[in-house]
Structure formats: C-alpha cells, structure tokens
Amino acid sequence: MKRRIAGIGGFLGSGKTTLIIELGKKLASEGKKVAIITNDQGENLVDTNLVRDYGFAVTEVVGGCFCCRFPDFITHIHEMVHEANPDVILAEPVGSCTDLLATVYAPLRKYYEGEFNLAPFTVLIDASSLLLDLEEKRVFTSNTPTGDLYSWQVKEGDILAINKTDLVPKKEVPKIESFLKEINPTADIIQISAKTGHNLDRLLKMLIEGEHKPRSTITEEIDYNTYALAEAELGWFNGVFRINSDKPLKIDDLMKELLTEINRRVEKSKGVIVHAKTRFSTKEGWAKASLVISDVDITGEVPPPSKDIDVILNIRAAIDPVALSNIVKNSLGAVTSRHNARYADWVATSFRPGYPKPYYRLVHT
Ligand SMILES: Nc1nc2c(ncn2[C@@H]2O[C@H](COP(=O)(O)OP(=O)(O)OP(=O)(O)O)[C@@H](O)[C@H]2O)c(=O)[nH]1
Numbered sequence: 403m404k405r406r407i408a409g410i411g412g413f414l415g416s417g418k419t420t421l422i423i424e425l426g427k428k429l430a431s432e433g434k435k436v437a438i439i440t441n442d443q444g445e446n447l448v449d450t451n452l453v454r455d456y457g458f459a460v461t462e463v464v465g466g467c468f469c470c471r472f473p474d475f476i477t478h479i480h481e482m483v484h485e486a487n488p489d490v491i492l493a494e495p496v497g498s499c500t501d502l503l504a505t506v507y508a509p510l511r512k513y514y515e516g517e518f519n520l521a522p523f524t525v526l527i528d529a530s531s532l533l534l535d536l537e538e539k540r541v542f543t544s545n546t547p548t549g550d551l552y553s554w555q556v557k558e559g560d561i562l563a564i565n566k567t568d569l570v571p572k573k574e575v576p577k578i579e580s581f582l583k584e585i586n587p588t589a590d591i592i593q594i595s596a597k598t599g600h601n602l603d604r605l606l607k608m609l610i611e612g613e614h615k616p617r618s619t620i621t622e623e624i625d626y627n628t629y630a631l632a633e634a635e636l637g638w639f640n641g642v643f644r645i646n647s648d649k650p651l652k653i654d655d656l657m658k659e660l661l662t663e664i665n666r667r668v669e670k671s672k673g674v675i676v677h678a679k680t681r682f683s684t685k686e687g688w689a690k691a692s693l694v695i696s697d698v699d700i701t702g703e704v705p706p707p708s709k710d711i712d713v714i715l716n717i718r719a720a721i722d723p724v725a726l727s728n729i730v731k732n733s734l735g736a737v738t739s740r741h742n743a744r745y746a747d748w749v750a751t752s753f754r755p756g757y758p759k760p761y762y763r764l765v766h767t
C-alpha cells in the first residue's frame with residue numbers, strides 16, 4: 403500500500419502545526435490513520451509535544467531541516483510506518499526552510515516512488531502578517547534575504563493556503579492574492595482559517611485527491627548564499643525548564659507574562675520576535691501559548707493553577723542568539739521572582755541556523 407505524504411510548509415508562525423492538527427483530526431474522524439513528522443534546527447520542540455498531546459503518532463527530525471537530513475527523514479518515516487501504519491503522513495518542515503521541491507519532493511519521487519505518493523505541496527501564508535507587511539513594505543515584500551526566502555516559499559507551493567483569514571477584513575484578501583499570484587501564477591490559492599475551520603474540508607479534499615507534479619514553471623535558480631543569509635538573520639532559542647512555587651500559579655497568566663516580558667526585552671534590544679511558542683504542562687494537563695507580531699494566543703485546555711510546571715520554550719527572533727538566551731533567562735528570573743517562584747532544571751541551546759546543505763538536490767525532475 404502506498405502512503406500519502408503531504409508537506410505543509412510556510413513561514414515561521416504561519417499556522418502549520420495548528421493546521422496539521424486540524425487536518426489530522428478530520429482524517430482520523432474519517433477512519434484514516436495519520437502520522438505526523440515535525441522538524442527543527444534544534445531539539446526540545448513545542449510542536450512535537452503538542453502533536454503528541456492531541457494523540458497523534460509523531461516523529462521528529464532535529465538538528466537540521468528535512469532537506470539537509472534527508473536520510474533521517476526517511477528513516478524516521480519508515481519507523482513510523484512500521485509502528486503506526488499510517489494512511490497519511492503530514493510533514494511540517496522548518497518555517498525558515500525553502501527549496502523543498504528539489505531537496506525533498508524530487509528525491510521522494512525519484513527514489514521512493516513505490517512507497518509513497520505525494521500530495522500537492524501546501525504553503526501557508528499568514529494573512530495578517532503579510533497584510534501588515536504589504537501596507538508598510540517591510541520584511542517579506544522587500545528586497546532583503548528574508549524577502550527573497552519568503553518569495554521562494556511562495557514560488558514552491560502547489561497550493562497557497564492563505565491562513566488566519568479570520569484576522570483580516572475580507573476586502574483586504576484580494577491584495578494578498580494578487581501579491582501571491584505575481585510570484586506564483588500557477589498555484590491553487592485557497593483562503594482558510596486553521597483556527598475557525600474555514601475551508602479546511604476543501605483543502606483536505608485537495609490534499610487527498612490532488613497530486614504533486616514536477617514543476618517545470620520554476621526556471622530560476624535559488625541563490626543559496628541569500629537563503630543562508632536569511633536563515634542566519636534569526637536567532638534560535640530552544641529550552642526546557644521547570645517552574646516551582648509555594649503557591650499555585652495561574653498557568654495562562656504566567657505564560658502570557660513570560661512571553662510578553664521576553665518580547666518587551668527583545669524589542670528593547672532592537673530585535674523582533676518572529677514566533678515564540680511555549681508549552682506549559684502540569685500533572686493535570688497542558689496548554690500552548692504563541693506570540694506572533696506581539697500578540698499572545700493560547701490554545702489547549704488550560705490546566706488549573708499549579709505549583710509545579712514543566713515548560714518547553716522555542717523562540718525564533720531577529721536578534722543575536724546569545725543575547726536572546728540571556729533575555730530569556732532574565733525574563734524568567736523577573737517573572738518567577740514577581741510570583742515568589744523559582745525556576746530549575748534549565749537546559750537550553752541558542753544558535754543561528756547553519757548554511758543549508760541539502761543531501762539531495764534534484765532540479766526539474
Ligand atoms: N487567528 C488565527 N490564529 C491562527 C490560525 N492558525 C494558526 N493560528 C495561531 O498562530 C500561531 C502560530 O501557529 P502555529 O501553528 O504554531 O504556527 P507554525 O507555522 O507551526 O509555527 P512554527 O512551527 O514556529 O513555524 C498560534 O498562536 C496559532 O493559534 C488561524 O487561522 N487564525
């Protein structure tokens with residue numbers, strides 16, 4: 403039996419994990435077995451734990467993107483196929499990654515044709531971020547390495563799913579569509595909201611019934627130096643720690659306070675958080691909080707106040723990674739001391755992603 407692999411890409415914070423969970427729930431309700439593969443440059447991932455929280459079979463490729471760690475990607479998929487026997491595998495590449503058609507889709511088609519069939523490659527667009535950007539002509543729309551990376555992501559989508567449409571006025575969406583069409587005239591464009599569920603049935607149908615086809619329309623060559631510069635503009639922080647207190651602490655307030663404090667300090671250092679996400683868990687449950695463009699959004703069923711909280715924190719920000727790590731530590735110190743609490747068992751890494759060196763690169767195949 404051939405399994406279907408659906409790649410769900412898109413920039414950091416565009417809603418990939420949220421969408422994957424929602425699509426996974428829909429597939430499961432139709433009796434299909436779903437497995438998910440997540441990916442990051444570092445370890446200790448909020449996304450992997452979150453997907454597991456929702457009960458899905460999950461595996462992760464850490465320490466580099468699917469393209470640079472293609473053998474790991476395949477080994478992990480094979481293990482998951484053996485353990486979970488999935489009909490559909492939903493794959494989330496790192497949000498700062500591109501050139502995935504040549505480095506992941508083409509090798510899958512060439513060397514694993516008998517095992518997998520490929521759904522159209524979906525690229526998510528955060529409608530609210532892009533709209534802000536279009537209005538102020540900032541990061542994604544400008545002639546910067548990040549703007550270039552973003553364009554490549556858009557160019558690669560068989561499907562461009564404009565996500566978070568619940569956050570933008572309807573009359574503004576055509577602006578986004580025409581921006582996308584100019585970069586990628588052949589993609590199927592669909593407006594969705596992973597949060598409200600808008601158009602997800604339609605998108606799922608496209609993913610289950612459609613086929614990824616080799617894209618002869620991409621004729622230019624990606625410039626890996628520019629791509630590497632874009633990735634290197636970001637500081638990466640992945641950490642785990644525990645918060646202990648003599649009195650029970652309110653989980654949602656604490657998550658908000660921590661992310662807001664970190665954001666305030668990053669802004670003070672002239673940095674910008676692209677996506678900060680955290681998972682707080684207690685004996686009684688878990689919740690996730692995300693900060694994209696300064697707003698904190700909480701998902702999951704927030705557990706009751708607790709004295710012992712396990713935290714995973716992942717941040718991608720335009721700031722020096724060492725400065726970022728110090729900011730996280732200082733913010734955590736400030737927030738815990740405000741509540742007469744303490745933090746312990748701190749394990750963290752911070753770094754800039756290295757130069758992308760894909761294992762395979764098969765162009766126009
Ligand atoms: N309002 C709204 N929020 C959304 C939607 N989709 C995702 N979000 C929120 O956007 C934030 C980021 O979502 P994620 O699913 O973590 O994004 P991601 O693309 O997986 O992020 P990275 O893995 O860090 O690249 C979360 O707070 C989500 O709840 C949507 O359709 N509408």
Ligand SMILES: [Mg+2]
Pocket residue numbers: 418419420449494
């Ligand atoms: Mg994610």
